[in-house]
Amino acid sequence: MSGLDSRGRPNGAHPIQINPEQLLDDGYVILRNVVPPERLNELRASFETLVDRQQANWARDRDDPGCFAYVAKQPRLAFQTVIDAATANTVEFCLHENTLGVSRQALGTRDVGLKQMILLCNPETPYGPDLWHRDVSHGPTNNAPLAGLQADMLSNGPGSVQWNIPLYDDDVLWVVPGSHRRLNTPRENQELLNDPRAKLSNCTQVSLKAGDGVMYINTILHWPSNYSTRLRRIIHLRYTSFGGQLFPYGSRFLWEPDFVRHLSPEGQAVFHRFLELAQLEDDRIEAFYRALLDQDPEAFRQALALLHPGDTGRLVCVVLLSKLARRMGALKRPEVANLPERERASAVGEQTFSIRNLESLARRFTGSETKLLGQRFAPLDARLQLETEHFVPSLASKPTRYAQEHMPDRFDLDDFIASWSNAA
16 A cells, blocks of 8 residues: 555655754754654565565676676665566655655745655675765756855755665765855865865764655765665655746656556656656746747746746856756767667766656757757856866866856856847
8 A cells, every 4th residue: 555645645644844944054954763663664675675676687787888786886776667566665655745745845845856766775895985075066068056056045945855764774974064055165175185085074974773864955065984785775865846946956857757657546646746847847948948049038037037936046047057958959969869878868968867858858949949059058158167177076076177166257147148149
């Protein structure tokens, strides 16, 4: 049984209540008994069944260059890909009031979608500590500068939240409280340059008992401190807002909807609602791009206000949509369009699970239209580049000319609109 009512809530549940201001202040909140104690063994058993299925798939595909599981420092199971009706409780837990419901509280809207569902597992060989990082990648195909994303969040609230929910006691994660609100300090940068895999002087360990959870804003500086062979099963989730005051960064859904047929009718209805919200957002993105193509300032501002209702931070939304347009344009190039799906995704900075979302949006535009969008965005793209390459620890793996921290100086929405005539 799913235990969900007609609105996707668990029958008879007493939902966890959170203080959204604490999340915004600290960047994370620890919640106890996110997995109700009476459901812990049930979920452990179902997830272990899924791990066994996935390991069989990995063993079959071991010689496939795209199969990294046996050498991964943190094997990741997209568990929705191997469920059946008997193990659908793993996915339906992601719709629980303690997960989806709490995420709605944090994001301040019922219009929240489930972006990602994976199970983090221990490796076969110990790897030790990983790198300190923030879960925002930068460069010409991805995000806006970090300070812009942070200012947007502080003005308009978070656009997404991320979760770690261990099925066994876990203390691997460390965070720097409050770092989601600011750039790295000079001391942090020096420590990261000295050793990006060592404990920072101002960090805090996140110690969780089985069934507890940590919900966090993923611009926070965080560290997986030890990938050992100790049994590790972490339900890792990300929820994204469709009804907040800003336009969330990052790919939308890292899943394909085929698995939904295994869920209860109530669970299916919740996922169908996620897809409806995504379709509405695509319609609004198309309207935004059409206004830009037509060089219609009034329609452009109206479309932008629907995507980013908050008055402050709208240029950040424009930057994110410029990156999205770049990826759509890359898909139209013959040398990319003819690649296998996995290589196509890699070529445009997407994951295999998200490339179909991008392709669906790209089909709304011709190649000449995506090329023209690139021309419209060119002045903004130029302002996002620095004169020389630079490197910021925790944000990039190599130096880049694209600004990783700061938005363009003395360049606002009016300046972008005025630039169209020079980019035609």
